[in-house]
Amino acid sequence: xxxxxxxxxxxxxxxxxxxxxxxxxxxxxxxxxxxxxxxxxxxxxxxxxxxxxxxxxxxxxxxxxxxxxxxxxxxxxxxxxxxxxxxxxxxxxxxxxxxxxxxxxxxxxxxxxxxxxxxxxxxxxxxxxxxxxxxxxxxxxxxxxxxxxxxxxxxxxxxxxxxxxxxxxxxxxxxxxxxxxxxxxxxxxxxxxxxxxxxxxxxxxxxxxxxxxxxxxxxxxxxxxxxxxxxxxxxxxxxxxxxxxxxxxxxxxxxxxxxxxxxxxxxxxxxxxxxxxxxxxxxx
Numbered sequence: 679x680x681x682x683x684x685x686x687x688x689x690x691x692x693x694x695x696x697x698x699x700x701x702x703x704x705x706x707x708x709x710x711x712x713x714x715x716x717x718x719x720x721x722x723x724x725x726x727x728x729x730x731x732x733x734x735x736x737x738x739x740x741x742x743x744x745x746x747x748x749x750x751x752x753x754x755x756x757x758x759x760x761x762x763x764x765x766x767x768x769x770x771x772x773x774x775x776x777x778x779x780x781x782x783x784x785x786x787x788x789x790x791x792x793x794x795x796x797x798x799x800x801x802x803x804x805x806x807x808x809x810x811x812x813x814x815x816x817x818x819x820x821x822x823x824x825x826x827x828x829x830x831x832x833x834x835x836x837x838x839x840x841x842x843x844x845x846x847x848x849x850x851x852x853x854x855x856x857x858x859x860x861x862x863x864x865x866x867x868x869x870x871x872x873x874x875x876x877x878x879x880x881x882x883x884x885x886x887x888x889x890x891x892x893x894x895x896x897x898x899x900x901x902x903x904x905x906x907x908x909x910x911x912x913x914x915x916x917x918x919x920x921x922x923x924x925x926x927x928x929x930x931x932x933x934x935x936x937x938x939x940x941x942x943x944x945x946x947x948x949x950x951x952x953x954x955x956x957x958x959x960x961x962x
Contacts, residue, residue, distance in 0.1 A: 719771040729764040744768045798869045798896020803861035804828040806843045806876045809885040809905030816903050822847035822860030823906060825879040830864050832872050839864050843876075856901060869896045878906035 719725055727742055735758045739746045749755070752767040760766070806826040807816045824845035831838040847860025856863055875889045885905040892900050 723770050724767050725769040725771060727766045727768045729760045729762050729766060731762045733760060733762065734758060735760060738766065738768075742768050799866045800869055800894035800896060801863055801865045801899040802830050802867055802872060802874060802892065802894060803856040803863040803899060803901050804830065804841075804874055804876060805847070805856075805859070805861045805901070805903040806878060807847060807860065807903060807905055809907045812885050812907050814886045814905055816905065819848070820905075821845060823878060823882065826906070827877040828862050828875070828904075830867070830872050830874045832868070832870055834870075837867060837872070856899070861901065861903075863899075867894055869894055869898075874902050876904035878904075881909060882906040883909045 727738060729738070735746050735749060735755075738744075738760070739749060746758075749766060749768060752769070805816070806823050806828060807820050808823050809816070810820055811817070822845060823843055826843035827840060828843060829838070829840040841862045841864075843862060844860070849858040851858055871891060871893050873889060873891050877888065878884060883906060885907050886903075888904055890902055892902065894900055
């Protein structure tokens with residue numbers, strides 16, 4: 679019994695010793711892969727790995743993350759043999775471009791004053807016409823009224839012009855000027871707002887407004903027409919006198935001859951009547 683006890687104890691000791699001998703082997707750290715730094719592409723865009731001692735294609739593929747077949751294809755390798763110090767291409771990327779250093783900001787020079795544009799000029803033409811039918815619309819046959827007054831002025835008071843209207847206003851020209859149609863024109867007026875007005879002579883009544891505000895632009899010719907009509911009192915006093923017609927000379931001579939013939943016949947009739955009376959007395 680004691681023999682078996684000693685044999686079991688010896689077996690336990692042997693097993694324990696073997697386990698203790700195995701502990702350092704299991705506790706030894708595993709081989710660590712070399713950390714591959716983040717590659718920086720060269721000027722030509724290639725990413726290079728320098729083979730280290732103990733490297734194999736499998737190890738290089740493991741630490742770079744590039745497939746073994748890709749490494750072989752990029753470097754023209756047919757096997758797995760590499761030599762320390764070899765430069766292996768493991769990929770491509772865009773070339774590193776140097777960052778341009780910003781230069782000093784240019785200081786702008788003094789701002790030159792902006793040139794003020796010169797004011798433009800325009801023309802305002804005003805007409806006072808005889809509105810015969812009273813429709814406040816000027817017809818081609820309605821002439822301008824003589825003796826009226828027109829004026830033009832701006833709100834600043836720097837322009838104040840006036841004029842007297844003339845008779846006329848009917849033209850046979852294909853392209854008549856405003857003056858040919860009876861307008862009075864005021865030229866070289868600075869662009870801006872103007873008040874134009876007209877005053878009819880005595881004996882007329884206005885058929886349109888006699889004041890108007892216009893905006894005159896550079897290079898523009900603005901036409902403004904005001905209408906007036908002869909009032910009823912003047913129209914009633916106006917007597918129509920037909921124009922004397924001159925008869926032809928032949929008609930005058932013929933009429934004179936007829937008058938003489940009539941006078942002659944009258945004298946002849948009187949003489950016949952007297953001679954008849956004398957004859958009647960002699961017979962008695």
